[in-house]
Amino acid sequence: MSWKVWGLEASITVTEAALAAAAEAIVRAEVACVDTAASRFRPDSELMRLQPSLATGASVSPLLALLVGAALEAAAWTDGDVDPTLGKDLDALGYDRDIAQVRLGPDGGVSHDCRPTRQTPGWERVRLEGQMLRVPADLRLDLGATAKAVAADRAAARVAADLDCGVLVSLGGDIATAGAAPDAGWQVLVQDLPGDPGQQVTLRAGNAMATSSTQKRRWQHAGDTVHHILDPRFGLPAEPVWRSVTVAASSCLQANAFSTAGIVGGLDAVERFVHTGIAARFVDRQGGVVATGRWPTDHSRGNQPGTATTGAGSHG
Secondary structure (H helix, E strand, O other), X not given: XXXXXXXXXXXXXXXXXXXXXXXXXXXXXXXXXXHHHHOOOOOOXXXXXXXXXXXXXXXXXXXXXXXXXXXXXXXXHOOOOOOOOEHHHHHHOOOOOOHHHXXXXXXXXXXXXXXXXXXXOHHHHOXXXXXXXXXXXXXXXXXXXXXXXXXXXXXXXXXXXXXXXXXXEEEOOEEEEEOOOOOOOEEEXXXXXXXXXXXXXXXXXXXXXXXXXXXXXXXXXXXXEEEOOEEOOOXXXXXXXXXXXXXXXXXXXXXXXXXXXXXXXXXXXHHHHHHHOOEEXXXXXXXXXEEEOOOOOHHHOOOOOOOEOOOOOOXX
């Protein structure tokens, strides 16, 4: 079963077909809760309603505190390559509403030469103590990527617990699984766009996967084509060294964090992933593929992307 959420495709697969409708309802409810808490495109979301008072500190709901905490964890795991304080930068580039409403553009890019490197990472200036959140006035949170991953993790866990079945939840390319997998494991086709090199892999029960892409969320801004993954050092789109980066790990949050970091890190990300054992698949501009960690090579497609070690413990 599939539908649209946040301008992206959402789908679920369960090990018992009769439970598909109930599983979909659970996933939709979880996504709605996350959207109501953290969307920066909804003036009625909790995050946007509290925005004026965050500079001095505001008490937030347990869910919003969880989502902010997850985003700060992702920033710490990736040494700041994933920074949740780039909301103003995205707004300045024209990404101030749902991507379906943003004008898409052809291939192209912007230069980083015109903006100085930031001295203090924004995420290090955010304070979350329990449910008390403080965000400096010059920053604005954008929790979109990590919140989507958390939603996938939570939705899969809830379906498995409530319905006692195995489930795979995909939210715009962020995949989480829970419960028992099919006998052959979860079969996943890893392919960003139809013309890109594809690979079928097996995802083990309880593991997750995420793909970050410089090809999909693109639009025109001031005569340039930009995409949504920003380099926090400049507040501008990361150089599109990679068409896509896919990571397998033990949670969708970690998979999403490191797939995003792979885009931001460019060529240097491969060496970092090799060193830390992150299971990842990089696709470059020409369609060449580089695998790291336990990601299966093309000649061993039946293998499973194992759980790779990261600074957070495991990646999936």
